[in-house]
Amino acid sequence: MTQTSPVGRQLRPRGKLLQEDARRHHRSLLLQQLFREGPASRADLARTSGLTRVTVSDLVGELVTDGLVQELGAPTESRVGKPPMLVGLAADSTHVIGIDLSATDRMTGAVINLAGKVQARHELPLDGAVGDAAVALVHRLAQELIAMTDRPVLGIGVGSPGVVDAAGTVIDAPNLAWTDTPLAASLADALGVPVFVANDANTAVLGEHTFGASGDGGLMVLRIGTGVGAGLVLGGSLLHGHLGAAGEIGHVVVDPDGERCACSRTGCLETILAVPHLRRRLAEGGDADEILGRVGEQLGAALAPVVGTLNLHELVLSGPQELLDGPLLEAADRSIRERTMPVSSAGLVVRTSELGEDVVLVGAAVLVLSGQLGVS
Amino acid sequence: MTQTSPVGRQLRPRGKLLQEDARRHHRSLLLQQLFREGPASRADLARTSGLTRVTVSDLVGELVTDGLVQELGAPTESRVGKPPMLVGLAADSTHVIGIDLSATDRMTGAVINLAGKVQARHELPLDGAVGDAAVALVHRLAQELIAMTDRPVLGIGVGSPGVVDAAGTVIDAPNLAWTDTPLAASLADALGVPVFVANDANTAVLGEHTFGASGDGGLMVLRIGTGVGAGLVLGGSLLHGHLGAAGEIGHVVVDPDGERCACSRTGCLETILAVPHLRRRLAEGGDADEILGRVGEQLGAALAPVVGTLNLHELVLSGPQELLDGPLLEAADRSIRERTMPVSSAGLVVRTSELGEDVVLVGAAVLVLSGQLGVS
């Protein structure tokens, strides 16, 4: 569902629509159905997709040949008529490499199957590597991950800190000293595999959207770690923003009389919400619930205009559960509801993520699944 | 570009993609090109669309038969090769009815051509009509507008206050005492013409996007009148929100210690920014620039999280120019930039609308053009 283009193959630039595209679209439609609802018979697929049984049979045949789908036998319970042959996604027919660069001390990666399940993990210590050295480290991690699976690799997804453009070039990532670094292109060139790179908060929201969200309304995931960033899925697709900087909320000023921030402004959201700051505040003593509650309230005040404007369905906080899931979340929830109309807050769910730290990794895989199979 | 479905004809519910759809898509592609860039030769259209000259010829022939497009002769300046035959949109081959229900004392409407130009106006006094009486008034206005043109009517677009769902049902509009009022359906039934209804701020942003905006980045239009509401175009399409309430920012609390609002909360954006409040504040005396500047600053503080989160390209204020275009706008602009990162504010343009009050009317027409011709 994302608009991100794969790197490693060119696509027709214009809006021209060929029959070939229709076929791919229908292929994705079936894969999507199997991905979200599990195994089904060809006849079921025909009914839900609106295509005829003939066409579905043909497409399924193709998918079986490709190994993406396999026949699973007939269902146990029996009704009138010829018993159907269930077909389902062959979750391990192909693997995806997911890489998370959002940690400050290491790079983590995983081999992930088509069902979004992590099959193997691997990580490399960063040891202060920046610039080209950091790029080389990503290459090494990717290569070693590919070597960890005997299945074909559908693609590589990377969640990187900083601003990333649609082509997978990291425009600016201070921690890694990357500026205009064509990470997707260099990985694709070196490994000969389609590569997708996006901001880590953006991959996180994709992960949450695909594997955690309850509906198809607007979803915002706020990543709270060393920094604070957000990713949004609106209308089913990832929001990129004008210059690819959507979700950059960490340095929005929420308290002009607050702490000095590294970014030269005062009272940025990060200065109250980033994990190091939270921990420091708590270590300084005082009533923890009150401290966290106050932060949650400020967060709510900052997010209320966003929630109201976008009429979000779900707002998800992702980060250390022990800090977020409690007074902070409750205060933020309450504060948002106090500051928006009922029509805005009525459909809103505020919660923490259940996917934990894997959300970026799995989201990176979703980037690939979405780009290569049209599944998400 | 909107996702709004027309009322008055059913569309295939599922994602199935037929050849017929491809043809319609390509038809829209050509219309879109002619709409945005003006007349062109069939060969030009082939180049920009990526379709072959053969296909374009065929499609153009169809469009000429339908009367939507006409041949315009050869261009004056001549180059090598057979001189092309320019074709262009026949702007007055078909007319669109646009209706604006956002005023409190009257309903205004217009006959608008395919180029977005108002060809005739008409209005009816509201005289306090609410509920069914107000619906009847809309019917009358629409009927009288249809009678004012001798051209076929492509459809009716309505910008209504309140929350409107994707089917064109007004969920809630207090001023008109409408709740779950199926305005689009009733108009379509009565007049036999496709009808599209959306929130007035949403039609406004469509008008601005199509006839005023400079780029294709995110656009937000803030309508400042009796109330305050916003509409957003993100990724080229109108944002609806989870329950169709996107843009409902008027009752977001910006100053918890502020004035009591009719909505029972305190310090809503409307209590400082709505036109009646602004005029009252100014009438009370004091330095006008300071008053407006202070309001602009508060507005900026409320919008900074939105701008940062969405990485907007354009933020447009629509309302009385004499109030908005000056200290208020400048303060809002400055305040947003002070409160967001450079990467967020760098690509941002903050300005007032040049379309004036017609923006809702013209936007309502865009709703129809977009829905019926795929043009916007």
Place this chain on the structure above:
DNA sequence: ACGAATATGTAAGTGCGCTGAACTAACAAA
């Protein structure tokens, strides 16, 4: 002045993908 080059637009034939109708296969109920 006249052929060569260049560009526009049309005509005829091809291939692809989906469809409807008809058919076979496999089961439950009577």
Place this chain on the structure above:
DNA sequence: TTTGTTAGTTCAGCGCACTTACATATTCGT
């Protein structure tokens, strides 16, 4: 057994865009 129902396949046909080929109209070069 017979009847009815559902699953999946075969086949002919249709719509759409493509390729190839050509007629047409103009400028450029000599």
